[in-house]
Amino acid sequence: MQQVKAVVAKAMGEPVSIETINVPEPGPGEAVVKIQACGVCHTDLHYREGGINDEFPFLLGHEASGIVEAVGDGVTDVEPGDFVILNWRAVCGECRACKRGEPQYCFATHNAKQKMTLEDGTELSPALGIGAFAEKTLVAAGQCTKVDPKARPAAAGLLGCGVMAGLGAAINTGGATRGRSVAVIGCGGVGVAAVAGAVLSGASPVIAVDIDPRKLDAAKNAGATHTVDSSQADPVEQIKQICAEVYPGAEGADIVVEAVGRPETWKQAFYARDLAGTVVLVGVPTPDMKLPELPLIDVFGRGGALKSSWYGDCLPSRDFPMLIDLYQRGRLDLDAFVSEEIGLDEVEQAFAKMHDGNVLRSVVVF
The missing domain is CATH 3.90.180.10 (Medium-chain alcohol dehydrogenases, catalytic domain)
Structure with missing residues (x-):
């Protein structure tokens, strides 16, 4: 003892x-x-x-x-x-x-x-x-x-904990990779880590959404190609517009990571994803929160996947040494x-x- x-x-x-x-x-x-x-x-x-x-x-x-x-x-x-x-x-x-x-x-x-x-x-x-x-x-x-x-x-x-949760939400759960677009709603530590994970995977564009300019700056420093101040503009429309400029015909991001844990921002994530796109919930909600009301036809009609990410779906023995190696080599x-x-x-x-x-x-x- x-x-x-x-x-x-x-x-x-x-x-x-x-x-x-x-x-x-x-x-x-x-x-x-x-x-x-x-x-x-x-x-x-x-x-x-x-x-x-x-x-x-x-x-x-x-x-x-x-x-x-x-x-x-x-x-x-x-x-x-x-x-x-x-x-x-x-x-x-x-x-x-x-x-x-x-x-x-x-x-x-x-x-x-x-x-x-x-x-x-x-x-x-x-x-x-x-x-x-x-x-x-x-x-x-x-x-x-x-x-x-x-x-x-x-x-x-x-x-x-936090950095792995964000990196894993983008890469492990969301499947971010080259040729796919990623939007991250909420740019605290986990959200910025999700941005870094999307960048590391080769995804582009990588769009960061928040209401705090300091957090958007942190996301930009982590490699976000675009930032959206959702206190000044509709984030759903902004994400759609940015993605359509890069991939003509896109109706949103391939992967939207919700890193706030609120019904309002989850609903934004749902409508900001492209057809057959993926929503990843990594923000932690409180027990009283409910999914926002959505027309079931929208859930059916958009296809894709609605996922939650717990600890970034990581396997520590696999992921930690690899990420430390990337850190040591200046890539993370x-x-x-x-x-x-x-x-x-x-x-x-x-x-x-x-x-x-x-x-x-x-x-x-x-």
């Missing part, structure tokens, strides 16, 4: 606090990781606000990289000293999805079996089964993906997503900056 400092949300809506927590020695199939960097993701704020569940207290943080310190019995894929990115999908290898060769859709992903606790023994609920706003954390060994140790920890860790600018590096005691301020739209990612660096 080790004691380390960590960020804990004790009650719904209350500011987070720095607490001393107990981290058990790893049991079979588990690993203890010394955290080097962890991004401040909107999901952590959802946990603090009770938007995920009410299993307080939460050990926050999940978008992380670090060094494996110790492993339990039966662990063979990683060993002490390995530089890893943490993921929240340790696949089982036994479910129907795994056995049919699609482990990215594993139905039985798992986390560490042992619980980390407060000093008084109160069990903690780690965010997404990770809990990485901590000097060290306990995870299932399958949540550790070994990557090139020369990668900058603050940038590499962002693949653990992960550094651009790191708006600032902060200390463990600045997480609450980072939540406020997130609300104000001032950052793509604040990253806690240990």
Whole structure:
């Protein structure tokens, strides 16, 4: 058992606090990781606000990289000293999805079996089964993906959630590739990552939509060929017009990624796609939100696909090393997503900056 400092949300809506927590020695199939960097993701704020569940207290943080310190019995894929990115999908290898060769859709992903606790023994609920706003954390060994140790920890860790979600929504779920057009509605961290993924795939045009000029600038820096300020113009008509200029006869984008998670913007995405086009929902809605009312004939008549993208349909063991290699070769600018590096005691301020739209990612660096 080790004691380390960590960020804990004790009650719904209350500011987070720095607490001393107990981290058990790893049991079979588990690993203890010394955290080097962890991004401040909107999901952590959802946990603090009770938007995920009410299993307080939460050990926050999940978008992380670090060094494996110790492993339990039966662990063979990683060993002490390995530089890893943490993921929240340790696949089982036994479910129907795994056995049919699609482990990215594993139905039985798992986390560490042992619980980390407060000093008084109160069990903690780690965010997404990770809990990485901590000097060290306990995870299932399958949540550790070994990557090139020369990668900058603050940038590499962002693949653990938001950047992977956006890249994967465009490439894995949407099928972006050369000869196809992509529009991204909502240009926060995930949306800008979707833009970067579309550019990486060779798609063109790549159209970024938002109401915040700062976010549109970030999307443009990520390679968007066009930007649309939807507070000033109808984004559906703008997307159609841009695509028709490149591909005469097009009635929208081949792939529209909705990275906001609201019925209004999902409806825009639906009507902004070309015939037989694809809508990808990667923005996270709240439980009370419903699909907007649509004439069923429109759903039928436009063809194509309406998809949701969970974690960018990624397989960490496949995708993380590849993307780190692209980063190391200068083809994927992960550094651009790191708006600032902060200390463990600045997480609450980072939540406020997130609300104000001032950052793509604040990253806690240990």
